[in-house]
Amino acid sequence: MTEELHDVRLTVNGSAYEIRVPARRLLSDALRHDLGLTGTHVGCEHGVCGACTILVDGSPMRSCLMVAVSAVDHEITTVEGLANPDGSLGAVQQAFVECHGLQCGFCTPGFLTTITAGLRENPTPTHEEARDMIAGNLCRCTGYQNIVKAVERAAEIGAGG
Amino acid sequence: MKPAPFDYRRPGTLAEAVAALAGEPNAKVLAGGQSLVPLLSMRLAAPAMLVDINGLPGLDTINVEEGGVRVGALARHAAVLASPDVRRVQPLVSLALANVAHATIRNRGTTVGSLVHADAAAEMPVVLTLLGGSLDVEGPAGRRTIPAGELFVGPLESSVHHDEIAVSAFFPALADGAGVAFEEIARRHGDYALVGAAALVDGDSVKVGYLSVSDVPTVVDLSGVPLDEMGEAALEHLEPAGDIHATADYRAQLVRVLTTRVVRSAYDHAEGRA
Numbered sequence: 562m563t564e565e566l567h568d569v570r571l572t573v574n575g576s577a578y579e580i581r582v583p584a585r586r587l588l589s590d591a592l593r594h595d596l597g598l599t600g601t602h603v604g605c606e607h608g609v610c611g612a613c614t615i616l617v618d619g620s621p622m623r624s625c626l627m628v629a630v631s632a633v634d635h636e637i638t639t640v641e642g643l644a645n646p647d648g649s650l651g652a653v654q655q656a657f658v659e660c661h662g663l664q665c666g667f668c669t670p671g672f673l674t675t676i677t678a679g680l681r682e683n684p685t686p687t688h689e690e691a692r693d694m695i696a697g698n699l700c701r702c703t704g705y706q707n708i709v710k711a712v713e714r715a716a717e718i719g720a721g722g
Numbered sequence: 723m724k725p726a727p728f729d730y731r732r733p734g735t736l737a738e739a740v741a742a743l744a745g746e747p748n749a750k751v752l753a754g755g756q757s758l759v760p761l762l763s764m765r766l767a768a769p770a771m772l773v774d775i776n777g778l779p780g781l782d783t784i785n786v787e788e789g790g791v792r793v794g795a796l797a798r799h800a801a802v803l804a805s806p807d808v809r810r811v812q813p814l815v816s817l818a819l820a821n822v823a824h825a826t827i828r829n830r831g832t833t834v835g836s837l838v839h840a841d842a843a844a845e846m847p848v849v850l851t852l853l854g855g856s857l858d859v860e861g862p863a864g865r866r867t868i869p870a871g872e873l874f875v876g877p878l879e880s881s882v883h884h885d886e887i888a889v890s891a892f893f894p895a896l897a898d899g900a901g902v903a904f905e906e907i908a909r910r911h912g913d914y915a916l917v918g919a920a921a922l923v924d925g926d927s928v929k930v931g932y933l934s935v936s937d938v939p940t941v942v943d944l945s946g947v948p949l950d951e952m953g954e955a956a957l958e959h960l961e962p963a964g965d966i967h968a969t970a971d972y973r974a975q976l977v978r979v980l981t982t983r984v985v986r987s988a989y990d991h992a993e994g995r996a
Contacts, residue, residue: 696911
């Protein structure tokens with residue numbers, strides 16, 4: 562069986578990409594395999610772990626729970642788009658470094674995108690709100706304490722803009 | 723963990739979407755996809771075609787109408803949850819939505835999609851049933867309204883026909899003097915509830931809807947039952963089952979505990995509004 566291919570135009574981190582993919586191509590796979598943006602990590606692939614979280618028009622969404630053909634007409638931001646224009650680390654990334662917010666790093670891209678959007682919505686979270694912000698992301702290394710600290714540190718250094 | 727191949731249509735009008743569904747008996751509608759895409763990836767579902775309604779205009783609406791609030795098929799959970807109109811007209815919708823998965827899922831998932839998915843472990847089907855709401859669907863024969871009581875017919879099975887598209891859900895307003903509350907217990911915040919309960923009280927009338935303790939969303943009329951006996955009375959209408967998350971006995975115990983808690987809380991809510 563020859564699978565029908567679809568021409569899909571994706572806007573990722575401000576750049577436009579044209580790809581030809583089958584309808585079943587998950588957005589997470591399109592980002593990694595078709596665009597080569599391997600910063601987005603794929604963990605559980607059914608929406609539970611949060612590693613593949615990207616920003617769609619600024620809101621965190623699971624890229625494994627979208628098909629690429631359905632992602633047209635949206636501005637997508639991946640972890641590759643979180644650094645400052647001069648290449649230095651963005652505020653949330655910097656806070657993760659300072660607070661030791663990662664060990665193996667597999668889950669980190671999903672945390673960074675989630676927290677970036679979360680602090681835009683709420684630039685000065687309480688401790689409880691900082692915990693709630695990351696409730697949809699799993700990390701097997703850190704025990705979360707340092708990630709919560711990183712949320713609070715990122716707020717301090719102005720990630721919310 | 724990759725979906726099986728399927729044909730894909732992204733219609734620009736509702737009429738085209740209905741026609742696409744009519745042409746393929748094994749087609750599914752794709753809205754938010756937060757339940758459907760995992761089913762595809764785990765190959766628990768393998769439709770021949772997806773009809774993506776995300777390009778349809780005018781379906782992302784949230785409108786206050788006579789007697790309630792109407793939520794369009796493309797209104798995301800997050801938008802419904804953030805709506806001050808929804809919170810004012812029918813606060814139970816907002817209370818329950820805060821328990822629907824995590825914020826990230828709510829950003830993409832749709833409230834109407836959750837209703838059509840008809841999962842008895844989900845919050846919104848119970849809420850629609852308890853409130854006596856309805857779903858509007860569009861098919862080849864035109865539009866019809868399905869009352870919530872006729873919508874959920876079995877596990878993950880709704881009475882929406884394969885060639886129909888749900889276009890909106892109607893949640894009746896909360897009457898003056900009435901109160902609502904929602905409670906659920908999950909292993910972790912945002913997980914599927916082990917048991918959940920929604921209550922609607924209005925004077926002597928007490929109704930509680932339950933999720934995760936039967937095959938379909940179940941509402942039990944507990945009017946006239948003493949508060950401390952309500953849980954036991956409700957269990958006569960429920961079938962708590964055991965699985966890897968909880969034993970049947972534990973679920974039954976949660977029904978007893980949550981029933982008292984949610985009814986008391988709904989009365990507090992009614993008092994607070996008086």
